[in-house]
Amino acid sequence: MGERPGEAMSRAGGEPARRVPSLPAAVARRIGTGAVTLLLVTWVVFALCLLVPGDAVSVEGGADALGRRLPPERVAELRALYHLDESLPRQYGLWLRDVARGNLGRSFYDRRPVVEKLSERLGITLTLNLLSLALAVVLAVPLGAAAAWRPGSHVDRVAGVVTYALYAVPVFWAGLLLQLAFAARLDWLPLFGLQSPGARHLGALHGLVDQAAHLVLPVVCLSYGGLAYLSRFVRATLVESLHGDAVRAARARGLPVRRVLFFHAFRQAAVPMLTLAGFLIPGLLGGSVIVETVFALPGLGTLFVDAVFQRDVPVIMGMTLLSAAATLAGIVVADLAYAVFDPRIRRG
Amino acid sequence: MTPPGPWSAVISFLRTTVIGIAAALASGVACAPAPGPAIGDGAVRAGLYADPQTLSLLGKNDTNSEIIARLVTDSLVQYDARLELQPRLATAWETSPDGRTVTFHLRPGVRWHDGAPLTASDVVFSVEKARDPATDSKSYMSSFQNLVRIEALDPLTVAAEYATASADFLEGWALPIIPQHLAGLEPDLLSSDFARHPVGCGPFKFVRHDPGREIVLEANRDYWDGEPRIDAISFSIVPDERTAYQALLKGDLHVIGVPPDIWAEARASPEADRLARFVYYKLTVWYVAWNGNGLFADPGVRRAMVLALDRETFIENVLAGLGRPAVSTYHPDSMWANPEIVPLPYDPAEAGRLMDAAGFRDRDGDGVRERDGRPFAFTLLMPASPQEISSRMAAWLQQSVAQIGARMEIETLEWGAFQERRGAGQFDAVMSMLTFSPIPDQFELYHSSAAEGGFNFFGLSDPEVDRLLERGRESFDDRERLEIYGALQRRLFDLQPLGCLFHLATPVLHDPRLHGLEPSPIDYWRVTPGPRAWRWESVPAKP
Numbered sequence: 001m002g003e004r005p006g007e008a009m010s011r012a013g014g015e016p017a018r019r020v021p022s023l024p025a026a027v028a029r030r031i032g033t034g035a036v037t038l039l040l041v042t043w044v045v046f047a048l049c050l051l052v053p054g055d056a057v058s059v060e061g062g063a064d065a066l067g068r069r070l071p072p073e074r075v076a077e078l079r080a081l082y083h084l085d086e087s088l089p090r091q092y093g094l095w096l097r098d099v100a101r102g103n104l105g106r107s108f109y110d111r112r113p114v115v116e117k118l119s120e121r122l123g124i125t126l127t128l129n130l131l132s133l134a135l136a137v138v139l140a141v142p143l144g145a146a147a148a149w150r151p152g153s154h155v156d157r158v159a160g161v162v163t164y165a166l167y168a169v170p171v172f173w174a175g176l177l178l179q180l181a182f183a184a185r186l187d188w189l190p191l192f193g194l195q196s197p198g199a200r201h202l203g204a205l206h207g208l209v210d211q212a213a214h215l216v217l218p219v220v221c222l223s224y225g226g227l228a229y230l231s232r233f234v235r236a237t238l239v240e241s242l243h244g245d246a247v248r249a250a251r252a253r254g255l256p257v258r259r260v261l262f263f264h265a266f267r268q269a270a271v272p273m274l275t276l277a278g279f280l281i282p283g284l285l286g287g288s289v290i291v292e293t294v295f296a297l298p299g300l301g302t303l304f305v306d307a308v309f310q311r312d313v314p315v316i317m318g319m320t321l322l323s324a325a326a327t328l329a330g331i332v333v334a335d336l337a338y339a340v341f342d343p344r345i346r347r348g
Numbered sequence: 349m350t351p352p353g354p355w356s357a358v359i360s361f362l363r364t365t366v367i368g369i370a371a372a373l374a375s376g377v378a379c380a381p382a383p384g385p386a387i388g389d390g391a392v393r394a395g396l397y398a399d400p401q402t403l404s405l406l407g408k409n410d411t412n413s414e415i416i417a418r419l420v421t422d423s424l425v426q427y428d429a430r431l432e433l434q435p436r437l438a439t440a441w442e443t444s445p446d447g448r449t450v451t452f453h454l455r456p457g458v459r460w461h462d463g464a465p466l467t468a469s470d471v472v473f474s475v476e477k478a479r480d481p482a483t484d485s486k487s488y489m490s491s492f493q494n495l496v497r498i499e500a501l502d503p504l505t506v507a508a509e510y511a512t513a514s515a516d517f518l519e520g521w522a523l524p525i526i527p528q529h530l531a532g533l534e535p536d537l538l539s540s541d542f543a544r545h546p547v548g549c550g551p552f553k554f555v556r557h558d559p560g561r562e563i564v565l566e567a568n569r570d571y572w573d574g575e576p577r578i579d580a581i582s583f584s585i586v587p588d589e590r591t592a593y594q595a596l597l598k599g600d601l602h603v604i605g606v607p608p609d610i611w612a613e614a615r616a617s618p619e620a621d622r623l624a625r626f627v628y629y630k631l632t633v634w635y636v637a638w639n640g641n642g643l644f645a646d647p648g649v650r651r652a653m654v655l656a657l658d659r660e661t662f663i664e665n666v667l668a669g670l671g672r673p674a675v676s677t678y679h680p681d682s683m684w685a686n687p688e689i690v691p692l693p694y695d696p697a698e699a700g701r702l703m704d705a706a707g708f709r710d711r712d713g714d715g716v717r718e719r720d721g722r723p724f725a726f727t728l729l730m731p732a733s734p735q736e737i738s739s740r741m742a743a744w745l746q747q748s749v750a751q752i753g754a755r756m757e758i759e760t761l762e763w764g765a766f767q768e769r770r771g772a773g774q775f776d777a778v779m780s781m782l783t784f785s786p787i788p789d790q791f792e793l794y795h796s797s798a799a800e801g802g803f804n805f806f807g808l809s810d811p812e813v814d815r816l817l818e819r820g821r822e823s824f825d826d827r828e829r830l831e832i833y834g835a836l837q838r839r840l841f842d843l844q845p846l847g848c849l850f851h852l853a854t855p856v857l858h859d860p861r862l863h864g865l866e867p868s869p870i871d872y873w874r875v876t877p878g879p880r881a882w883r884w885e886s887v888p889a890k891p
Contacts, residue, residue, distance in 0.1 A: 054764015065783040066677075066793055066803065070490055077481040110401050110408075111484075111538040112559075120559060176590060184594050191600060192591045194561060197393065197582065296586040298560020306398075311764070 030335060034328040038321070045320045046092045049313045055084050056108040056311040082108050082313075095317060104321070105314035109307070114318040117303065122285070122322075124194065125299040129284040131215060132223035140227050144234025145261065151239050159231065167228035171221055175294035178217045190214050192296035218295045222288055233276060234269070241268035271338055278334025282327040390579030390884060392862060395592040395604040399560055399585050404531075404543035405524045406474060407483045415873040417524040419565055419581065421548025424452055424471065424521045426876040429868035431682050431786045433518050434876050436573075437466065437525060437549075447513030447824060452521070454504040458572045460527045461553045468500030473528035475508070483537050491520030515824045516787040525549070551576045551880040560585055577864075577883040596623065596857055603858035603865070608737065611855040612668035624860040627853035628867030629681065631786065633674045634741065636728070636779045636847040637806040643726055643776060648702040650844040654692045655699035656752045659850065662744055667737070670855060674848035676837045677784050677793065679869050684788040686834040689841050699752045710753050717753035725755040726776035731766040741849070742779060770805050778806075779849075786869070788833040791817045794840065808845040861885045 057078045070078075079085050083094060098105050104114035143163070147156040183191040190196060194214050195207070202210060241247060242265050250264045289301040300319065307315035400412035405421050407413075418426070424438035438452045458466040475498050478488035497509040510517060526537075530547050534540035546554050551573070552565035566580040584601060586592040593610050595601040597619055606614070614620035636653070638644030644653075659673040673691035678684050703709075708717035708724045717724040730742055739760070746756045756777075761769060770778050784790065792798045795817045796809035816836040823829050840846075856872060858865060864882040868875045 052762075052764065053768040054762070058764055058767055064780055064803070065487070066785055066790065070486060071493070074481065074489060074493075078484060078486075081481055081484070106539060110399075111536070111543075117559075179591065179594055184598060187598075191595050191598060192586055192588075193584065197562075197584075197600075293587045294591055296561075296584070296588065296591055298585070302560075302587065 027332065027336065030332050034332065038324050038328060041324045042096075042317060042320055043092060046095065046313070046317060047088060049311065049316055050084075050088050050091065054311060055079065056082055056313070057084065095314075099321070104318045107307075107312050107315050109310045109312045109315070114314045117315060118300070118318050118322060121298055121300045121303050124297055125301070126284060128215065128218055128222060128288075128291070128297065128299065131219045132226065133280060133284065135219060135223040136226035136230050139223075140230035141234055143227075143231040145238060147231070147235040148238035148242065149261070151235075156235070159235075163228035163231050166224050169224070171225065171288070171290045172294060174224065175217070175221045175291060178221060179294070182217060189216050192294075194297060218291050218297060221291050221294075230276075234273070237269035237272045238265055241265045244268060274334050274337045278330040278337075279327075281330035281333065282323055285323055285326045392578050392581045392879070392882065393600065393602050394581060394583050395586045395595065395601045396563075396583045397585075397587055397589070397592070397605075400563070402538055402543055403546045403554065403557060403563075404483075404537050404540070405526050405546050405548060406477055406488070406531075407485050407538045407543070409485055409487045411871070411874075414524075415871075416546075416554075416563065416565075416583075417548075418874045419550055419552040419879060420546055420554050421524045421526060421550040422458075423524050424454075425518055426522055427786060427868070427870055427874075429866050429870075429875050431679070431869055433522065436876065437471075438521070441518075443513075443517075447515075448511070449507060449509045450517060451501070452506045452508075454506065455572065456504055458549050459570065460530075460549050461547045461568060462527075462530070464527065464529055465503075466525070466527075466549050467503045468506045469503075470525055470528045471506045472498050472500050473532060474523060474525045477526065477531070477537055478523055480537075482535075488520060488523050491523070513824070514789075514821065515829065516789050519785065519787050552581060555580070571880070573877075573880070576880040578879065581879060593857070596859075599859075602862055603856065605854055605856050607735075608668045608670050608855070611670060611857075614857055615668070620857070622860055623857045624862070624865075625855065625857050626865065626867050627670060627855045628871060629672065629679065629851050629853055629869060630783070630871065631679050631869050632781050632783050633677055633851055634779070634781050634849045635674075635677070636745070636777050636849065638777050638845065638847065639773065639775055640807040640809075640845060641773070643724065646706045647843050649706045649708070650847065651692070652699040652702040652706075652752060653749060653754070654844065654847045654849075655695045655702070656748045656754075657745070657849070658694040658748065659691070660694065662741075663850070666740055666744070667850070667852065670853040671850045672853075674851050675841060676848055677782060677790060677840075677846065678788070678833075678837060679784075679786070680851060681869060682786065684830070684833050686837040688834075689837055696752055703752060703754075708753070715750070715753060716755045723755060724753065725757070727757040727759050728777050728779055729759050729761065729766065729769060729775045730779040731763045732760050737852070738779070738781075745779070773805065773807065788829060789817075789820055790836075791821060794836075794845070806845055808843070810839070810843060812839050813843070 057075060076085065083091055086094070095105065104118075106113055107117055143159055147153075147159040150156065179191055182189045190210075190213055194211060196210050196214075200207075238261075242261075246268060247260060247264050250260045255264075285300060288299070289305050291297070292299040292302045300322075303315065304319045306312075307319065396412050396415075398410075398412060400416050401408040401410045402413050403416055404413075405417040422437050424436060424441075425433040426436045428434050437455050437458060439455050441450055441452045443450045452471070454466065454468060454471070460466060475492060475495070477483050478485050479492050479495070481489070494510045494512060494514065495508060496511050497507075499507055501507050525548075526542075527547055527549075531537060531540070531542045533542065537543060544557070548554075549572075551568050551571045553568050555564040555566050557563045562585065563583040564580065565582075567576040567578065569575045584595075586595060586601070586604075589607050589610060592601060592604045593606060593614070596604050611625075614623065614625070638650045638653070644650050663669060663671045663673070672680060674680070675689045675691050676685070678686070703717055703724070707719045709719070710717045712718070728742055728745060730738060733739075739758075742758045742760075746758060749756050766778075766780075769775060784793075793803045794808055794813050795802070795804065796814050798804040799807050799809065813836065816832055816839065820829055820832045820836065823832060854871070856865070856867075861884055862882060863885055865872050866875070866878075866881075873879060
């Protein structure tokens with residue numbers, strides 16, 4: 001929390017500490033190292049995919065099936081179909097060549113284009129994650145602020161207990177309870193899926209309402225853990241800055257409480273919060289396997305896990321590329337935001 | 349202009365978030381696919397735990413792809429619930445005197461869903477596609493391995509010639525037939541446009557597929573064997589078993605397969621009282637294979653291991669009654685099963701005697717038998733399985749064999765790693781589930797020549813087993829084959845190369861107004877007549 005990647009950034013460049021890099025140069029360097037990191041990440045993941053025992057041809061079916069045994073030469077033909085007979089560097093080279101041409105290849109599992117598989121699930125995952133992040137932030141910031149204002153107060157302690165309790169609730173259990181209560185018993189909300197069976201014949205407005213209703217339980221499920229974490233985080237950083245010199249000076253000057261909290265304390269607390277935000281961006285694409293499974297939502301989380309079990313290298317690599325790029329983008333964005341919020345970083 | 353304070357940053361963040369959500373809604377979730385025809389109240393809504401791998405009707409071989417294929421198209425012959433092949437698109441067939449050539453006569457007047465007639469060239473095309481490695485259809489590649497020539501003699505006659513005659517040749521002809529004029533437009537079937545909008549000649553027509561969500565089929569009113577009695581089938585993809593069960597209770601789904609814990613729950617729950625239910629036994633067996641080159645070289649020791657197992661109690665207490673003790677790798681309800689062989693009883697005393705006879709005695713009183721100073725200790729290798737039952741079964745095996753003085757460790761490996769270790773013969777014992785086919789020929793499982801690269805990884809090499817397997821392949825007389833395979837099962841039972849543990853039942857729960865579901869060793873979807881004979885007693889209300 002205390003370390004600022006912004007400082008590390010200027011050191012990593014090997015520049016003398018005195019020379020202040022211009023913002024565009026810093027961004028360019030960040031993107032440059034980002035690209036190298038990306039290449040390394042894809043190579044490591046690709047190698048891991050192929051070095052573990054078994055491959056897409058051998059794991060298919062996942063059981064011993066007597067009527068499906070093929071002589072080795074036929075199995076070799078099947079493996080050749082997916083270039084699994086080539087050497088590891090060559091397979092990686094083929095994959096890189098395709099990526100450079102903007103082609104992520106076809107899934108070994110169902111032979112559909114990887115781009116298509118990723119994009120049809122990206123919207124679902126992004127929607128779910130953005131909604132639940134928004135819900136978590138909207139609730140966590142006031143909750144954290146209220147707790148931080150007088151540490152040790154009743155509000156603080158109750159908020160602490162509640163948020164820790166929430167953080168400890170397993171998601172699959174919460175999902176099941178929510179389903180039982182709101183979908184099965186009360187019948188207020190749908191049980192699973194993205195739309196009702198007849199929804200395609202509803203009007204635009206009813207269709208949207210139908211979809212929104214389907215999203216309520218998954219979004220609640222996805223956000224309560226983040227809410228607990230975020231509100232504690234907001235509290236911790238605010239408590240720290242409320243005890244800092246700047247805030248003490250502001251209060252000494254007799255500024256109103258709200259002004260001190262919002263303009264002085266929050267501003268100082270913003271830097272560590274941005275670090276967190278940097279990590280939240282890749283999280284938006286991560287997807288939650290449990291929530292997607294329980295509510296039957298085809299998102300990126302289940303796609304990735306299934307792909308790992310199916311040894312579906314093109315899909316694994318597509319997901320790796322997507323999430324690594326998002327992680328690097330998050331770090332770059334967080335770095336830039338530090339510069340905006342903290343003048344010391346801007347000046348080097 | 350005032351300098352931007354933190355709130356303006358928050359506001360602009362919220363603004364981008366809202367725009368982002370709107371964009372995501374517009375691009376992802378809200379992109380409802382083009383509306384198809386309305387599915388009426390007579391639709392059966394079934395739950396599937398995963399998307400079919402392909403809709404190409406012929407490629408890949410996962411169960412869900414085959415379910416769709418069997419509904420959308422037809423085959424020359426198809427298994428019925430008693431595992432007998434019934435004529436479908438073929439009305440008759442004859443084999444040449446040497447048994448190597450078979451001539452099929454096709455049913456006249458069958459039309460594809462687009463109106464084009466089915467011809468012999470579609471059959472030839474389908475077989476050629478199935479044999480093409482690019483179609484990735486392992487079971488048909490395997491069935492047609494021996495085929496040397498296939499041709500259309502006239503629009504309704506197909507002749508196929510094999511390198512060697514086989515009494516079980518007909519099994520391969522259950523392959524789904526696909527239309528050449530549509531499926532042949534692109535060289536690669538699986539990635540072709542046809543695989544997104546399959547057309548067949550079966551009892552149901554493909555309507556749409558939203559990946560990860562839903563597949564909709566509607567009744568083919570012009571089906572040659574009479575129109576189905578349900579209007580449509582919509583498959584919802586629901587990966588979570590408990591969610592599917594709740595959806596069934598709520599009426600969102602009409603038919604699902606369930607795991608044993610939910611089955612047990614549904615037996616006790618008053619909410620589930622109204623549901624109809626049945627079980628079926630698939631062509632599978634849970635086995636422990638003993639490595640014949642080590643501790644388990646003596647058939648008496650292998651037998652002792654099975655005698656130590658109280659299977660009836662395990663079935664009652666752990667499997668919720670959903671299992672039968674197994675004796676062999678033949679389906680207990682098939683005509684090929686030898687009815688005279690009964691499962692080994694739970695008899696720890698006899699097991700102890702067999703261990704004594706093999707020289708394993710507990711001389712130092714530590715509860716573990718030893719021979720020549722080495723304890724009877726082994727590791728059971730098993731694949732990591734999403735089925736919770738496998739780890740419970742392993743723990744039960746461990747306890748059971750401990751009672752007769754054997755120490756067992758359990759090692760779980762991911763499937764690929766498991767296969768590699770097993771293939772290399774680096775194991776004492778392995779536990780897994782075997783899927784076999786309806787045909788009696790199990791040459792590649794038990795013949796000594798199948799030890800290298802075949803399925804006989806446990807290293808069985810018995811001259812009598814080999815002789816029986818070879819005779820079974822040469823015979824074309826069902827009565828003689830019954831005798832041969834009956835004798836084979838008896839010999840295998842005496843040798844116990846595989847400890848056949850259980851046939852597990854697959855339970856199904858469904859809406860009580862839906863009738864005509866028929867259990868079979870294949871399942872209740874992929875047999876003839878299957879869903880085409882399902883009917884509603886009364887039409888379900890709209891959800």
